[in-house]
Amino acid sequence: MRQPISRRAFFAPGAAAAAAPAPLPPTTAAAHLANRATFGCKPAVVAQINAMGAAAWVDMQLEPDSIDDTALESQLLTLIARTATNAADVRMAARAVFSQRQLAWRMVYFLNNHFATYRPKTQPISETNEDDTFRRLCFGRFADVLRASAQSPAMIDFLDSQTNVSSSPNENYARELMELHTLGVGVYTEADVAAISRVFTGWSRVNTFSGTTAIGSKFDFRPTVHTQGPKTTSLGWSTPGFAGAAGVNEGLSFLEFLAGHVETARSFVRKLCVYFVSDQPSAALVGRALRKFRDTDGDLKATVRSILLDPDFATTATARGKAMDGFEFAVSSVRRLHLTTMTTYTTLLTRVGILRALPHSTLEPTGYPEISEEWQGPGNELARWDFASDLVNDLVSGVVVPWDRLIAKNPPLTAIEYVQPLCDLLCDGDVPPATQLALEQFMAARLATVGTSPTWTTVRPHARALAGLVLRLPEAALH
């Protein structure tokens, strides 16, 4: 997972030779910020950024609790039971499309993938709860997020902590904690894995009840199966070992140590920059974000703010420079259609699964790759094209494209009046002129068949075909 970040450097050695990146003009910069800080640019968000200024808008988004989101959150109360098998997926998709707290959910999406868990091996309610916990902590200290993950019943189930006992330790969590969640490979030794698996013996979960009905689980430390005595690592952390209930403090102490380790900061902050900025974020940008992270004791709000407002964030080198993953492409496409609500997400999520990006569903603890090329190539293109075409043809249940709002109340007479708004909405206007011309010719030929008094009934099939083309353009796959 971390390794692939460097793949591009190896295979595109010429990339570095390109002209020095220049800052984006303000209009493009606003769309770029909207693309990375939300799940898909919308004109209303761009207008808001332009009106407030990027810094004020980011600061507003960094205080999610001060943003009114009651319309969506109250819908979620009845949309799906928290314990339903796919509740966490539905809630993630709904929030990605409709939440006003976009940046917070972008961060939760990242954290959920960084601390990946695999729902078939956990309890569904644990995933629902974990997402909500990440949402609560996402702009707090990294150390708190790390501890929440370590004590999350989803992680405890996924990486076998509940069966990690003193008589026979299970190394699964100890290894991935250091390799994937914090330090990165090469920093710790195999002996450290063995020692740390013993630090976490006894970290388990118990069911919680409402009356006599099990409604979920919570963290539970079991002193009787915790390995007694001192544990030592090569990392400069050790513990004399604590008896009884205090044994849990060994793990808590180690998590705090990991959260403050410079290698954790390096791997985590770089990955965050890859997520928000570029497969190859500038060293200067990463350096500034890293310094902020270190200076603020791992404050994620300050770190994300540093990244999004960095001079190297919105440049000709970063704009439309990242391929969306399958989930991002699906929800971004839906967001751009200006729906007011959706009552079902089942089909949408099925399609996200076909795009290989269903949340809470990576079998391997690496989560989904952050880098673009893993989401590109002919196979991914074809899957994306199928989704794009079906979406604009109302073949994804829950989505009925509101053409009269997307284009105009009454269907226009000229092709450009369709092509321009669709290119703007679906590709942020970033379509090469020759392509735009070809699209206009395509639409003009169809408009010629519907006469001079078109209605949405007669024009809709042609608008669908056109929108399907725009959403299948290479530019539409990137943000």
Add this chain to the structure above:
Amino acid sequence: MTRSNPTRRSFLQSSALAGAAAISVPATAKATAPRKPGGSGPGGNGKVTVVLFQRGGSDFLNLYAPVGDPNYAVKRPTIGLLPPGSPAGTVGLAMTPIFAMHPNMAGIHAAFTAPNSRCAVVHAVGYQPPNRSHFVSQDLYETGMMLNTTGDGWINRHLQVTTSPTNAPVRALALSGALPRALYGAFPCYNVASTQDLVFAGSAAERQLLEAVVENTVTTGFQPTLRNAYQGGVDAFGLIDLFSPLSPTTYAPANGAVYPTSTLGKGLKEIAEVIKAGLGIEFFTVDQGGWDHHHSLVNNIAPLATDLNHSITAFFQDLGALASEVVLVAMSEFGREVQQNGSNGTDHGVGGAMLVMGGQVQGGAVRGVWPTLANNALDSGRFLAASNDFRDVLREVLMNHMGGTDPNVVFPGRVYQPLGVV
């Protein structure tokens, strides 16, 4: 990466179409298959290798279990296979005096024990120094270069130094959602999750426009990610055309073969159809996930062993006489700790195993050095030693089945120790 390398785009741009400033609609460029740069070195012989990666670190001490090793039952009191002839429990199928195969793998076992067998196992496989991270070790197995997790893949380097005997437009195809590292590199390789995806969903006019856009837009000066997006579109149309003679949704396997509906079964079924179609593709990769059994090994490994068995058995049954042209190699990033853990599972280990089937494989034997499970023979006192190097198995496949390679390029630095598998 591969998609920024010379393929059909560069071919088209060097042709008469290159000067077109605007997208021409309808497209005048009839889609052809992606073009490949010519290689150098030995030519291939038209044979096929299928690489099956068992992701997650398979417990080979449970698939090809050394039940005859006195330490086996001691270290695996509740999860180990029982020796053939045991009255009850998970009883292994006899392979050799030491080894027994998982009981759910009867089809592969039958191939192993058949007269003139073309099914071999190489045990205690790995590399030095071992690494027990899934992701590092998968990358090392796929680059074939020690201490290099970010380089190009061993299959890609082989393709760089050899030529296709049929000048095939595609020489390697991964049946997976992402390109595996074994195929990364300068030689263009492709992946699709399923050959069923290789159709364009839309009208002819839509296809014509989109094809013209991705092929004729001049992407010079575009940043690499956007160029890749265009190239992905070009490759998509190229693959659609190349695979148009196939019909994966209606393909009927031969000889009564019945594939499982699993990802692996579906992948091998689609590979069999492509092999029979004679497109000249020499390498296929396919994955089977879910082998990371830290917990409840016995119950968790059984369905995977069944899937592996049924998929591979159906594949060779379906291939029939073509099986002599095809070698399948199954591998994983490491084996697992000899001693079972407290969760009746096993933690990451070192020595694994490889299954090699088909072609002229010297089967019916467990090949390579067997280091034993004796305490003083174990790596770090805990793991089956990696006494045999996986690169030597792959080298024999390339040299003796595929018609030759440049081992110094494909497995740089490896001093070959013959295994006699192929």
